[in-house]
Amino acid sequence: xxxxxxxxxxxxxxxxxRRFAVTGYKGTSLQDIAREVGCSKATVLYHFASKDALxxxxxxxxxxxxxxxxxxxxxxxxxxxxxxxADGFVDxxxxxxxxxxxxxxxxxxxxxxxxFAHIQEISEHLIAAFSGFSDRPEARVAALVVLAGIAxxxxxxxxxxxxxxxxxxxxxxxxxLEVST
Amino acid sequence: xxxxxxxxxxxxxxxxxRRFAVTGYKGTSLQDIAREVGCSKATVLYHFASKDALxxxxxxxxxxxxxxxxxxxxxxxxxxxxxxxADGFVDxxxxxxxxxxxxxxxxxxxxxxxxFAHIQEISEHLIAAFSGFSDRPEARVAALVVLAGIAxxxxxxxxxxxxxxxxxxxxxxxxxLEVST
DNA sequence: GGTAGATCTGACCGATCGGTCAGACGCTGA
DNA sequence: TCAGCGTCTGACCGATCGGTCAGATCTACC
Numbered sequence: 001x002x003x004x005x006x007x008x009x010x011x012x013x014x015x016x017x018r019r020f021a022v023t024g025y026k027g028t029s030l031q032d033i034a035r036e037v038g039c040s041k042a043t044v045l046y047h048f049a050s051k052d053a054l055x056x057x058x059x060x061x062x063x064x065x066x067x068x069x070x071x072x073x074x075x076x077x078x079x080x081x082x083x084x085x086a087d088g089f090v091d092x093x094x095x096x097x098x099x100x101x102x103x104x105x106x107x108x109x110x111x112x113x114x115x116f117a118h119i120q121e122i123s124e125h126l127i128a129a130f131s132g133f134s135d136r137p138e139a140r141v142a143a144l145v146v147l148a149g150i151a152x153x154x155x156x157x158x159x160x161x162x163x164x165x166x167x168x169x170x171x172x173x174x175x176x177l178e179v180s181t
Numbered sequence: 182x183x184x185x186x187x188x189x190x191x192x193x194x195x196x197x198x199r200r201f202a203v204t205g206y207k208g209t210s211l212q213d214i215a216r217e218v219g220c221s222k223a224t225v226l227y228h229f230a231s232k233d234a235l236x237x238x239x240x241x242x243x244x245x246x247x248x249x250x251x252x253x254x255x256x257x258x259x260x261x262x263x264x265x266x267a268d269g270f271v272d273x274x275x276x277x278x279x280x281x282x283x284x285x286x287x288x289x290x291x292x293x294x295x296x297f298a299h300i301q302e303i304s305e306h307l308i309a310a311f312s313g314f315s316d317r318p319e320a321r322v323a324a325l326v327v328l329a330g331i332a333x334x335x336x337x338x339x340x341x342x343x344x345x346x347x348x349x350x351x352x353x354x355x356x357x358l359e360v361s362t
Numbered sequence: 363g364g365t366a367g368a369t370c371t372g373a374c375c376g377a378t379c380g381g382t383c384a385g386a387c388g389c390t391g392a
Numbered sequence: 393t394c395a396g397c398g399t400c401t402g403a404c405c406g407a408t409c410g411g412t413c414a415g416a417t418c419t420a421c422c
Contacts, residue, residue: 027207138348145333145334145353146330149333150330172319
């Protein structure tokens with residue numbers, strides 16, 4: 001035994017991502033993850049302080065990219081912000097297919113986590129930008145349909161190459177949000 | 182104690198629907214449901230054979246409507262089928278906001294349930310109709326974005342009246358799917 | 363070769379899960 | 393009045409959950 005620690009650490013992360021995407025966070029036990037890697041449950045808890053900590057480390061890159069997108073949107077206004085938000089979120093969703101699907105699937109519960117506290121807020125910014133900063137209910141409904149639809153779709157279409165999925169998602173988002181081109 | 186049974190039965194169903202929508206199926210214990218109604222966990226299992234049976238009874242009306250929609254779509258072709266599918270699914274999603282949200286949220290796991298076995302198949306029919314029976318990946322991506330987006334949105338916009346939500350959803354679906362009018 | 367520290371594990375813990383069961387309680391008709 | 397039935401409950405069950413811990417095993421350095 002006693003492989004180099006970084007290798008095991010990384011294996012555990014990817015195995016957890018795989019399992020979480022299929023059976024959800026609550027539906028995946030530490031035993032499941034350990035079994036997939038071929039180590040004991042105690043090893044999982046040697047590498048990660050807790051199941052929550054494992055989730056946080058797993059989501060960190062996606063959350064960082066989400067925060068960067070949020071900051072980028074804030075530097076634009078009107079239709080330009082709408083386009084930046086749509087393009088940016090499509091890029092993010094395609095890049096982090098599994099993580100986004102997981103986040104969306106168990107949204108209400110996982111948001112309690114302190115590390116995810118401000119995701120709700122960023123989602124509001126995204127919806128505002130998507131809707132073209134309109135208060136009309138129809139615009140806000142359309143924004144949420146696009147946001148949730150993209151997130152969910154990425155998690156399921158694992159057989160389509162990245163750039164093709166990106167192009168298709170951008171097209172449908174532009175139509176749904178009536179982005180001026 | 183000893184209230185009339187139908188009242189308790191109905192109370193348990195609505196309480197379960199509420200909890201499932203918030204914390205998910207796996208994330209909600211029979212104890213949670215019992216506490217919300219103010220009875221014991223044993224009472225829940227007196228009214229329902231198992232937690233799964235409770236879920237099935239809860240979803241039954243929505244599934245019936247989904248099957249009816251599936252049958253109705255089959256009697257149309259082309260653009261007409263697309264419109265029937267979009268209108269019908271919007272109606273269904275608005276009527277059964279909570280149930281649809283739950284179904285989408287824990288999709289992969291709950292589909293194992295025998296009672297839900299053919300939902301996967303009906304989903305395929307819906308996506309085919311949404312995409313105008315096209316094989317183009319872009320059309321299928323758009324179809325899934327709309328399907329998932331509508332389902333998710335209904336679960337969250339509980340503060341908008343039914344007909345306003347229905348109108349808004351239909352509009353965004355038509356745009357995203359390029360339904361000919 | 364021996365020691366220190368990193369890596370890993372089996373055994374165990376309390377809590378909670380879905381589910382079972384014997385029996386208590388209240389209503390109703392004979 | 394009392395027997396019967398529908399309704400409900402507390403106590404309990406085995407399984408599994410996330411997490412702890414002492415110690416086995418391996419690696420690197422002196």
